[in-house]
Amino acid sequence: MTSVATREKPAQELYVSLELGERKWKIACTPSMGQAPRLRQLDARDLAQLVVEIGSAKTRFGLPQDAPVYTCYEAGRDGFWLHRALAVCAIHNTVVDSASIEVDRRARRMKTDSLDAVKLVTMLIRYHNGEPRVWRVVRVPTQAEEDQRQLHRELAVLKRDRTALVCRIKSLLALQGVAGGPRAVVPEDIDALRMWNGGPLPKELAERLKRECERVASIDAQIHLLQRKRKHALRHCGGRAFTLIRKLMKLRGIGVESAWIYVMELFAWRQLKTVREVGAISGLTPAPYQSGEMNHELGITKAGNRHVRAIAVEIAWGWLQHQPQSELSHWYQRKFGHGGSALRRKGIVALARKLLVALWKYAEYDELPAGAALKA
Numbered sequence: 001m002t003s004v005a006t007r008e009k010p011a012q013e014l015y016v017s018l019e020l021g022e023r024k025w026k027i028a029c030t031p032s033m034g035q036a037p038r039l040r041q042l043d044a045r046d047l048a049q050l051v052v053e054i055g056s057a058k059t060r061f062g063l064p065q066d067a068p069v070y071t072c073y074e075a076g077r078d079g080f081w082l083h084r085a086l087a088v089c090a091i092h093n094t095v096v097d098s099a100s101i102e103v104d105r106r107a108r109r110m111k112t113d114s115l116d117a118v119k120l121v122t123m124l125i126r127y128h129n130g131e132p133r134v135w136r137v138v139r140v141p142t143q144a145e146e147d148q149r150q151l152h153r154e155l156a157v158l159k160r161d162r163t164a165l166v167c168r169i170k171s172l173l174a175l176q177g178v179a180g181g182p183r184a185v186v187p188e189d190i191d192a193l194r195m196w197n198g199g200p201l202p203k204e205l206a207e208r209l210k211r212e213c214e215r216v217a218s219i220d221a222q223i224h225l226l227q228r229k230r231k232h233a234l235r236h237c238g239g240r241a242f243t244l245i246r247k248l249m250k251l252r253g254i255g256v257e258s259a260w261i262y263v264m265e266l267f268a269w270r271q272l273k274t275v276r277e278v279g280a281i282s283g284l285t286p287a288p289y290q291s292g293e294m295n296h297e298l299g300i301t302k303a304g305n306r307h308v309r310a311i312a313v314e315i316a317w318g319w320l321q322h323q324p325q326s327e328l329s330h331w332y333q334r335k336f337g338h339g340g341s342a343l344r345r346k347g348i349v350a351l352a353r354k355l356l357v358a359l360w361k362y363a364e365y366d367e368l369p370a371g372a373a374l375k376a
Contacts (some may be wrong), residue, residue: 014063015128016054017120018073019113020044020082028117033125037118047085054091072124074098077137083140088191094124099303100136144268148241151233152260153307162219168211176201188214228253231261241268244363250374251362253322254348262356263312267363278360282308284353300349306357316352326371328354 012031013277025044028037036216038057042049058065070095071086086093101123126134168186170180187193190209201209234242234256237356241263242292246260271328272278279285283304285295320329328351336347362365368374 012063012067013128014054014058014061014067014069015121015124015288016057016069016071017117018050018071018082019117020073020076020118021073021077021113022077025050026113026117027053028114028121029054029061030125031063032119033122035061039114039117040071047089051089059352069157070094070124070128072096072120074101074120077212080140080146084143094127095138096120096139097136097138099348102134102214139270141269144318148264148268151226152257152264153228155223155230156220156307158223158226162223165219166214168262169216172205172209176205179266186213208239230256244268247363248359251323251369252373252375253318254359258311258315258318261307263363266309267360272360272364275357278357279353281305282312282353282356284309284312284349284356312352312356313348316348316355319351319355323369323372325373326369328358328369328371330371 006364014029014031017028018134019028021044025042025046026285027040027050029040031118033214038060040053040057042053054069055065056239057063058067070093071091073096075095075097080095083093083095101119110204123134143198159302164185166186170183173180173187173193178201187209190201190206199207234245243265244263244267245256245259248254248262249256266272266281270281272281276285280301281304282303283306284300287301289296289298319326320332323329331349331354332351336344336350338349355369357370358367358372362369
C-alpha cells in the first residue's frame with residue numbers, strides 16, 4: 001500500500017504581532033506556524049518604519065507585496081489610535097484583551113518582549129485558523145463614540161481630585177488640633193482658624209492651606225462648567241445616545257449621572273444581544289470553580305467595564321430606596337433583606353446585575369422593569 005504525500009499549500013498571508021512599549025516596539029512576523037518568526041525592534045509610534053519592516057518581512061518569506069497582513073497587539077496605554085492607523089494602511093488588526101492571553105502556570109516563568117511577541121503571533125495564527133476562543137477580542141469604538149466618554153470620565157477625575165484635596169486640608173488642620181468639620185466643607189478664612197492653644201496657624205502652614213483651598217475652588221469651577229455643559233447637551237443634542245439617556249431618566253432612582261454613564265459606556269455603542277453579554281460586560285457575573293468534588297464560586301469576575309460596575313452598585317442601593325414596590329426590590333428583600341450586613345452587601349451586587357439587565361431591556365426594547373414607577 002503506497003502513501004501519497006500531500007504538499008501543503010504555500011502561505012499567502014503575513015502575521016505580525018506588536019509588543020508596544022513607551023520608547024521601543026518589538027514586532028514578530030511569520031507567514032505560518034511552522035516558520036520561525038522574524039523579530040525586529042523599532043521606535044515607538046514610527047508607522048513609516050513599521051510599514052518598511054512589514055515589506056521587508058514579505059520579501060524575506062517570499063510573499064507578494066500585495067499579500068494580506070494580519071496584526072495584533074494588546075489593549076493598553078496606546079489605546080485604539082494604532083488600530084485606526086493600521087486600518088488606513090489596509091492592514092487587518094485585532095486588539096486583544098491582555099487578561100485573556102494564555103500564560104505559563106510555572107511559579108517562575110520567563111518573560112521578555114521577544115517571547116511575548118512570539119507568543120502573540122502564534123496565537124494570532126491560531127485565531128485566524130479557526131480558534132476564536134484562543135483569546136478575547138476588544139471591541140474598538142469609533143472616534144466619535146470614544147470622544148463621548150470624555151465628559152463623564154473627566155468629571156469623575158475632578159471629583160476624586162477634589163476629595164483628595166479636601167481630605168488633605170482636613171488632615172493638616174487635625175495635626176494642629178483644629179476641628180475640621182464635615183469632609184466636604186473647606187474653610188473659608190484660614191487666618192481666623194486657631195490651634196489647640198488658641199494661637200494662629202504657623203505662617204507656612206497657613207499659606208499652604210490657602211493654596212490648597214484655591215485648588216479646590218478651581219476644581220469646583222471646572223466641575224460646575226462640565227455639569228452645565230452636560231445639562232445643555234441633554235436639552236439640545238439629538239442622536240441615539242441622548243435619546244436613551246432621557247429615556248432612562250424617566251425612571252425613579254435613575255439620575256443624570258447614572259443614565260449618562262450607562263449609555264455612554266455601554267448602551268450607546270455596544271451591540272449587546274443577550275442577557276449573558278450584558279452581565280459579562282459589567283464584570284458582575286460570578287466566576288465558578290469546579291474540580292472533582294469541589295464546586296463553588298470565586299466571586300464576581302471584575303472583567304468588564306469598571307465605570308459601569310462602580311455606578312451599578314450605587315444605582316442598586318438607590319433602587320431599593322426609590323423603587324420599593326418593584327419586583328427586583330421585593331426579590332432582594334426576600335433573599336437578603338433579613339441577613340447581616342455582609343449578606344446584604346453580597347446581595348446588592350446580584351441586584352446590580354439584575355437591574356443592569358432590566359435597564360438594558362428597557363432602553364433597547366421598551367420593556368419597563370416589573371413594578372417600577374416612572375417620575376411624575
